[in-house]
Amino acid sequence: MALIVQKFGGTSVADIARIKHVATRVKHEVEAGNQVIVVVSAMSGVTNQLVDYCNEVSNLMTDAARANADHVIAAGEQVTSGLLALELQSLGLPARAWSGWQLPLSTDTRYGKARIVHIDTKSILDSLAEGTVAVIAGFQGVSPEGRVTTLGRGGSDTSAVAIAAAFNAERCDIYTDVDGVYTCDPRIVKKAKKLDKVSYEEMLEMASLGSKVLQTRSVELAMNYRVKVQVLSTFDERPADQLPGTLLVDEEDLVEQQRVTGLAYSRDEARITLVNVENCPGVSAGIFGPLADHGINVDMIVQNVTEDGKQTDITFTVGKADLARGLEVLKTAPGIPHYETVHTDAGVAKISVIGVGMKSHAGVASEMFRTLAEKSINIIVISTSEIKISVLIDESYIELALRALHTVYGLDAVEEQSC
Ligand code: ADP
Numbered sequence: 565m566a567l568i569v570q571k572f573g574g575t576s577v578a579d580i581a582r583i584k585h586v587a588t589r590v591k592h593e594v595e596a597g598n599q600v601i602v603v604v605s606a607m608s609g610v611t612n613q614l615v616d617y618c619n620e621v622s623n624l625m626t627d628a629a630r631a632n633a634d635h636v637i638a639a640g641e642q643v644t645s646g647l648l649a650l651e652l653q654s655l656g657l658p659a660r661a662w663s664g665w666q667l668p669l670s671t672d673t674r675y676g677k678a679r680i681v682h683i684d685t686k687s688i689l690d691s692l693a694e695g696t697v698a699v700i701a702g703f704q705g706v707s708p709e710g711r712v713t714t715l716g717r718g719g720s721d722t723s724a725v726a727i728a729a730a731f732n733a734e735r736c737d738i739y740t741d742v743d744g745v746y747t748c749d750p751r752i753v754k755k756a757k758k759l760d761k762v763s764y765e766e767m768l769e770m771a772s773l774g775s776k777v778l779q780t781r782s783v784e785l786a787m788n789y790r791v792k793v794q795v796l797s798t799f800d801e802r803p804a805d806q807l808p809g810t811l812l813v814d815e816e817d818l819v820e821q822q823r824v825t826g827l828a829y830s831r832d833e834a835r836i837t838l839v840n841v842e843n844c845p846g847v848s849a850g851i852f853g854p855l856a857d858h859g860i861n862v863d864m865i866v867q868n869v870t871e872d873g874k875q876t877d878i879t880f881t882v883g884k885a886d887l888a889r890g891l892e893v894l895k896t897a898p899g900i901p902h903y904e905t906v907h908t909d910a911g912v913a914k915i916s917v918i919g920v921g922m923k924s925h926a927g928v929a930s931e932m933f934r935t936l937a938e939k940s941i942n943i944i945v946i947s948t949s950e951i952k953i954s955v956l957i958d959e960s961y962i963e964l965a966l967r968a969l970h971t972v973y974g975l976d977a978v979e980e981q982s983c
């Protein structure tokens with residue numbers, strides 16, 4: 565008897581009709597002789613609504629406030645887990661709904677973006693052994709202080725993969741509103757192609773660079789614990805083994821390594837430029853140290869030294885939501901090096917080209933720069949790794965840039981000819 569984890573995202577449980585459909589999928593796996601753990605998200609839109617409520621009553625600047633906010637924000641998953649367990653019972657299947665704290669799924673105390681530290685498997689194993697389906701509320705855990713935590717937006721993916729790893733599940737099926745991982749977000753690039761397989765490494769880059777089809781942390785866990793994860797359509801009625809989804813695999817298992825596997829984008833970028841900073845040792849530490857101390861993640865960084873070498877401009881990016889706080893830190897934190905002025909721009913976006921094939925193929929970057937130049941798109945900052953190139957551009961050019969690059973790298977789906 566195999567143990568399967570099935571995860572259903574917000575669209576999959578968007579209303580009672582969808583929840584009923586999910587229940588039939590679960591029933592199918594049970595009838596195939598499997599033990600099933602289901603992980604659910606909140607109904608689509610519900611978590612946004614709960615976050616908005618919190619923002620209306622608090623600026624959420626303190627840990628104490630974020631802890632109370634998590635109590636609210638985690639509520640959506642409690643509703644869907646209960647409803648699905650009820651529907652399964654109506655279909656004649658023993659089922660029990662679980663909140664994160666009941667397992668417990670233990671996390672650290674970083675409210676709003678907590679990390680899982682341990683999952684206690686005993687109660688669920690006992691329950692599965694009695695033939696009961698476990699329906700677990702995703703996205704949530706419990707801190708050492710006994711408070712509800714959430715795992716960051718999109719965190720139900722992470723709950724599911726972590727649970728699959730903890731229970732040594734045979735598969736972790738992630739059901740969502742697309743039928744797999746595409747070469748680019750299919751909502752933006754209509755010609756995007758579905759990938760049958762994608763390596764853990766590439767998926768990790770795609771997720772962390774903005775492809776929200778899987779939460780970054782879930783891919784990290786899948787890679788570290790070698791969890792067999794597949795992304796599948798919630799709308800396709802066929803059984804899981806007949807669904808043409810996307811499987812995460814080891815790099816060596818990719819028969820053919822494309823130069824470029826996919827493109828990603830992120831609108832959640834804001835640029836800060838410090839003009840005429842004194843150019844001497846310790847300047848970068850003096851700027852980025854205090855930002856890190858205030859929990860502000862800095863992403864891309866570029867530095868331009870003046871001709872005489874005495875001064876430098878430093879440009880970097882932070883998440884849009886951190887822009888105001890970042891400026892406050894730069895203005896008020898002790899020890900920040902002197903700078904003449906600061907410019908900011910929240911109308912920027914990052915687009916990235918990803919592919920393990922880049923390790924062995926030259927020219928991917930120059931092709932990217934040439935394509936953007938041909939479209940008169942200015943590059944503000946560039947950053948690279950072994951398997952990705954990212955550039956910061958004006959946000960209004962995202963779609964134009966992605967479509968052009970998608971074509972240039974030969975990623976466009978071939979249109980089917982009608983006869
Ligand atoms: P769920 O609620 O099921 O977790 P999400 O909205 O979090 O679903 O993730 C699915 C969405 O991810 C898709 O609707 C799609 O627009 C987006 N997406 C972004 N990049 C990609 C990609 N490369 N492949 C597939 N989907 C992508």
Ligand code: ASP
Pocket residue numbers: 573574605606611612640702703716717718719720721
């Ligand atoms: N409901 C949460 C969110 O919207 C978690 C998830 O959907 O994965 O971010």
Ligand code: MG
Pocket residue numbers: 573718721776777778779
């Ligand atoms: Mg998601």
